[in-house]
Amino acid sequence: MSSPPPAAPVVSIERPPCSLDPAEPSAADFIHTAVRSIRRLARTRGRDHPHIVIACFPKSGSTFLATTLARATGFRPYLLNPIGHDTERDIRPLSIPMFLTQPTVSQEHMHARTENVRWLRLLGVRPVVLVRDVFDAVVSARDHVAPPGARGPAAHPPPDENDPSVRQDLAIRAGVPWMIDFFTSWRAARAKLDVHFVTYDELVADPIATIERIFTHVGMRVPATQISDALASIRPSEVRFNRGRGGRGRLELTPAEIRLVEDIAGTERDADLSMIGLPS
Amino acid sequence: MPATVHQPVLDRALRADVERWRARGVPEPIVAILVAERMIPTLVAEPGHRHLLIVPTPGLPTTGLRRLTEMVTGLPCRRLTRVAGGADLDEGRLASFVAAPAFAVAPLRATIDAMRWLRAVNARPIVIVDDVFDRLAAAADRLAGDDDERRWYAVRRLGPAVVTFLASWRTAAASLPVHWLRTRDLDCDPAGVVRRAFAHAGFTPDADTLAAALAEIDIIPREIAMPLSGEQRAAVRDLARAYAELDLSIAGL
Numbered sequence: 001m002s003s004p005p006p007a008a009p010v011v012s013i014e015r016p017p018c019s020l021d022p023a024e025p026s027a028a029d030f031i032h033t034a035v036r037s038i039r040r041l042a043r044t045r046g047r048d049h050p051h052i053v054i055a056c057f058p059k060s061g062s063t064f065l066a067t068t069l070a071r072a073t074g075f076r077p078y079l080l081n082p083i084g085h086d087t088e089r090d091i092r093p094l095s096i097p098m099f100l101t102q103p104t105v106s107q108e109h110m111h112a113r114t115e116n117v118r119w120l121r122l123l124g125v126r127p128v129v130l131v132r133d134v135f136d137a138v139v140s141a142r143d144h145v146a147p148p149g150a151r152g153p154a155a156h157p158p159p160d161e162n163d164p165s166v167r168q169d170l171a172i173r174a175g176v177p178w179m180i181d182f183f184t185s186w187r188a189a190r191a192k193l194d195v196h197f198v199t200y201d202e203l204v205a206d207p208i209a210t211i212e213r214i215f216t217h218v219g220m221r222v223p224a225t226q227i228s229d230a231l232a233s234i235r236p237s238e239v240r241f242n243r244g245r246g247g248r249g250r251l252e253l254t255p256a257e258i259r260l261v262e263d264i265a266g267t268e269r270d271a272d273l274s275m276i277g278l279p280s
Numbered sequence: 281m282p283a284t285v286h287q288p289v290l291d292r293a294l295r296a297d298v299e300r301w302r303a304r305g306v307p308e309p310i311v312a313i314l315v316a317e318r319m320i321p322t323l324v325a326e327p328g329h330r331h332l333l334i335v336p337t338p339g340l341p342t343t344g345l346r347r348l349t350e351m352v353t354g355l356p357c358r359r360l361t362r363v364a365g366g367a368d369l370d371e372g373r374l375a376s377f378v379a380a381p382a383f384a385v386a387p388l389r390a391t392i393d394a395m396r397w398l399r400a401v402n403a404r405p406i407v408i409v410d411d412v413f414d415r416l417a418a419a420a421d422r423l424a425g426d427d428d429e430r431r432w433y434a435v436r437r438l439g440p441a442v443v444t445f446l447a448s449w450r451t452a453a454a455s456l457p458v459h460w461l462r463t464r465d466l467d468c469d470p471a472g473v474v475r476r477a478f479a480h481a482g483f484t485p486d487a488d489t490l491a492a493a494l495a496e497i498d499i500i501p502r503e504i505a506m507p508l509s510g511e512q513r514a515a516v517r518d519l520a521r522a523y524a525e526l527d528l529s530i531a532g533l
Contacts, residue, residue, distance in 0.1 A: 028379030034316030
């Protein structure tokens with residue numbers, strides 16, 4: 001009795017030049033081939049749809065900004081790294097294929113690491129970088145990490161650490177270096193990418209003008225009425241706005257904590273950190 | 281020749297998603313990648329090839345380790361992290377890693393996500409630790425500038441990554457078979473230390489090959505030029521204060 005004919009392939013993908021040994025199991029070969037083809041796909045389809053990518057400090061109003069941009073344009077909110085609980089939010093290559101199929105607005109706590117910059121260049125993205133006064137961000141982060149078990153990319157406190165003073169201390173000792181590295185990486189990335197910096201204070205003081213400048217940067221024209229309608233539709237609870245005001249940091253931190261922040265900033269000799277509220 | 285997936289490999293839910301993506305007009309190469317992504321958990325869960333995962337503390341030199349492992353095991357080295365020099369595991373790279381015999385040397389942090397994947401592939405990582413104060417002083421040695429400035433830079437800017445790395449693996453060791461390799465133990469018996477570490481991961485290195493590799497490749501970290509000051513050491517201990525519940529003495533804390 002002859003064996004039944006093999007089933008027809010239901011999904012196939014062209015192999016890039018480098019592939020696994022053909023003797024390997026087909027599932028492994030298929031996955032390997034697919035993963036390796038993402039870069040080629042990004043190169044050919046990166047400009048099929050418009051994308052707005054916001055690289056942001058934690059607690060910088062990024063959810064508010066991204067939600068407003070998505071509502072004003074109708075673009076889909078999209079995470080370029082949706083699975084990072086306590087990981088850095090570097091671009092996850094496997095998230096790129098679906099990104100390519102639709103207009104998107106993304107917000108990520110993403111440093112301008114070499115590979116992130118390479119992906120953004122390949123995709124033709126002109127990123128928006130949202131930063132905040134570091135003292136304000138630290139105080140807001142302290143409030144944010146208060147629930148037991150909360151974790152973030154900037155620090156990895158034990159899940160059972162409930163002492164607010166320990167959490168505050170970690171938010172400074174681990175969080176401030178993260179924010180300085182973030183800011184200096186994006187300043188350096190200007191050599192390779194068209195980057196537009198936005199501060200939290202600008203965004204809160206005049207959201208319409210700030211958002212208009214963002215649209216101009218990414219090459220879009222969106223009427224001011226559409227922006228104001230989007231802003232009016234947003235409830236503070238859905239964008240996790242904490243207090244929505246600047247200047248809390250220096251008022252609520254102790255003199256010793258302020259000195260610690262400044263000591264950490266003092267290790268950065270080459271960059272002007274005044275945009276994030278630190279002495280240069 | 282294209283790589284293909286046949287009908288029986290796709291379960292019903294995935295087949296339905298394929299139809300949905302096609303109906304939405306998602307281009308076929310993108311459908312293929314989305315299918316591949318969904319197949320990764322199945323692939324990595326299948327018992328397969330032997331792998332060696334070496335996880336050095338951030339900043340430890342890794343070139344010698346790579347060369348030594350290549351010589352001793354004959355396996356190719358693969359990258360597991362999402363970005364070069366990064367600390368986060370990329371599941372796409374993990375899928376390629378498990379598809380053929382290989383080893384990796386990566387300063388992975390034991391994040392929730394990484395732990396999920398490493399448990400799925402039954403990883404038996406070898407975590408290499410050094411005295412944290414020496415590690416930061418060694419990092420300062422490689423920087424330019426005034427002695428004190430370089431050391432403060434290492435403590436303030438690089439210290440958090442080293443301390444959170446250690447804390448994450450001390451936590452992870454409760455649910456993953458971790459072998460701790462202390463660099464200071466390499467001083468007296470490098471062959472024994474390496475042999476025990478590789479044995480933990482299921483490899484028995486040939487004694488002659490290992491001896492020849494150790495004669496050729498220096499994997500012992502260099503002496504530091506200038507140790508951290510008392511104040512700098514106190515700042516490192518302050519960093520670790522949030523992990524008081526964990527025993528970090530293996531790294532001198």
